[in-house]
Amino acid sequence: MLAAACLVSCDQAPIRKTTEKLEAFDVQEPDSAPATAAAGSQIAYSYTVSYVFDRPTVAKVQGDQLALCRRLGNARCLVVRSTLHAPGVGGDAAAAGAATVDEAMLLVDARLATQFNRRLDALARAGGARLSERESTAEDVTRQVIDANAKVRAKQALAERLLTIIRSAKGNVGELVQAERAYATTQEELDAARQEQASLAQRVAMSPVTINYLYNDLSESRSVIVKSLRSAGDTLANSLAAMIAVIVAALSWLAVGGGLWLLMRRIAHKRGWRRPRWGRKASGDMSPPMGE
Known part of the structure; x- marks a missing residue:
């Protein structure tokens, strides 16, 4: 049972050692480190694009773009959210001649994002829109992925060792109860680490694409x-x-x-x-x- 307590108290040591070794590797071999990092980099991309319409054809354009996403399947493109205002129903903003803004948010396979954005532009141009703004961001989450993977491995190894101690049934009742509590806590931490690992993998694999549609909700003569x-x-x-x-x-x-x-x-x-x-x-x- 003393071994179980030692395992719990030393839980974070493998993660710290792994990080230190990686940092030392980067310093000792500056020539090969960039190539290794480039090969194994984990980058999370996100995109935002805005289109301006001279006439309220946003419904057709948005419909075509969402249909393009759905044809790829949920594994490669997922419609997270979309909004569409009915023409002529814009309240005070429409009465004042202000632009109406609709939105669509998609999750696209990161490997298809560049080609997918080109298709979105083509559909928007066909609907009489012009590009107003485009923004793309890239976040390097390599270090977070490495830490999350190391944490999962450490927690999983600790849980297996604790389970082995519990199954051996060596020690008194109090020690066994303490080992079971340590195992339960470790399992909770392992589940949390796996969720973090899955979330990072999702961010790298799927890129959010936000589409803004801007147009004047008034008729041309009234405008x-x-x-x-x-x-x-x-x-x-x-x-x-x-x-x-x-x-x-x-x-x-x-x-x-x-x-x-x-x-x-x-x-x-x-x-x-x-x-x-x-x-x-x-x-x-x-x-x-x-x-x-």
Whole structure:
């Protein structure tokens, strides 16, 4: 039973040793390491593409693209999610002339992803769409795969050794109960490690492809009217903004000038200054200045 406890406490040691050996290998042999890594690299790819439609033909295009996926079978292409808005039913966004966005998410065999994306583009062009945006990402999960595989092997070996100890029925009842608990815990950890291993394998084998469909939900005539009204509104708003800016600037200068004029008049009144004769003639004031 002491051996069972030692096995449980030393469970993580094989994984750490494996990682250290791999890292040492990479450092000691820099020339051969890149070739080995390239041959055994585990890359998870994902793709996103957006199409813009001049007219609401998205239903046909989406239908053709989903049919292409389904013809390959679930093992090579799986439709995870798809959305489709009925033409003319877009709520406030459609009434305002905003673009409607539909979506489809697929899982495609990574070996077919490049060719499959080309077929998607061809179907979209045939439906009157143009490519708006394309994005692809690649994540190297090689280290995660190596760690997951090592963890599965270590947990599986530990479970087998614990099971051998339990079947031998050596030791007292307490020791056997402790060994069974250790075996149950190890089995749970082994199941979790296998799930992680399967998830990583799925990410490498199947690439998610997200398709966005953008189109104007209004008819062409209504769309032109909306665009014209929007352009006229923008022009009017810009004109009003310029007018307000001019008025505010003029008022600021008038306020400053008026304040200076009032200040000078007040000073002149306190000191008894008089306007020049030409100014008094113009106003009809011919009284002699003070002190004359």
